[in-house]
Amino acid sequence: MTLTADTQATPVFKDSRGRTFTPPTGMDDPRLLLAAYRLMPDGMVWRRLFPSRPDQARQARELVRCMLRGHDRAEDAEAVMSELVNAAVAHASGSPFFSSFIAEVQRFGTHGETLRVTVYHCGPTGIPTYRQRHSSISRRPIPGTADERCLLVIHALADAVGYWDAPPGTQTYPMSAEFTAPT
Template sequence: MLEVRNIPRAPFPLPTAIPMDPIDAMNDFQGGGMIWRRAFTGTPDQIPHARQLVRVLLADCPRRDDAELIASELAGNAVRHTRSGHAGGEFVVEVARSGQAVTVAVYDSGSDGTPRFGTPCPTGDEYGRGLSIVVALADEVGYEAFRERGHRIWAHLT
């Protein structure tokens, strides 16, 4: 079952450029595009729901499969490696689209570290490939840290 939490209660600040009112937010942004956001409980069973959200929103997008995998990897990292995966934790998936260009972002509740893009994982390890996959699929990647409140990890596809 898909669990949705009220975004304004998220333990981290969301960008102020886009007003946030409802639980599921959909907003027009300058330049003729849309942004959608949904908050999920920070549990592994919510990762497929995050992926499904991206699949539905980008049904007609040529990069849908890449965006879907990116959302899954970023959501998985939020649950496994940040306070989003702790009891009561949450993560937020954001999808921004303008034409065929898409940005997928995941807001997490923070950790003691920072995301390490392009760091090779040891051969044979089951985990540790998520950000490498994101880097390989995206045209551009990055993150923003919000003081003691979390990160926004994003990937842009054109």
């Protein structure tokens, strides 16, 4: 192979077994992401604690945007995260103490094609805790839920929505949404 000024050689190396390989070309190389999924077969999860204030929706959207960059459904997940944060903040509005929520972004599947965004309201005690809450999955809005506009947006964009299983007589609220990339 003759190299001219117009062509650039892609470095090719041989491993200890004599197999040739091309090293990653940068952070955008899809092979790096696929390798990360092979290391974490149950998926990758990112969590961050936020104070329950309306201005934190922007910060939560930035978390989603950063973690899901390049995914076909990232914009949908970002919009839904904002609505989930608004629901959690509204749910915490009567708390006499500092209250918080945890935003969680999960990417899983063979090639990271499935996404889940979740917002955990940390409770009325003022002490942030994380625990997996029991939730029910619904493909349609559940009647008697806190904010109808929020529900319309979430159900229009997400493939499935998880609701907090509230005790009888207590109003439920959405807490997670799942997205699958088109095949």
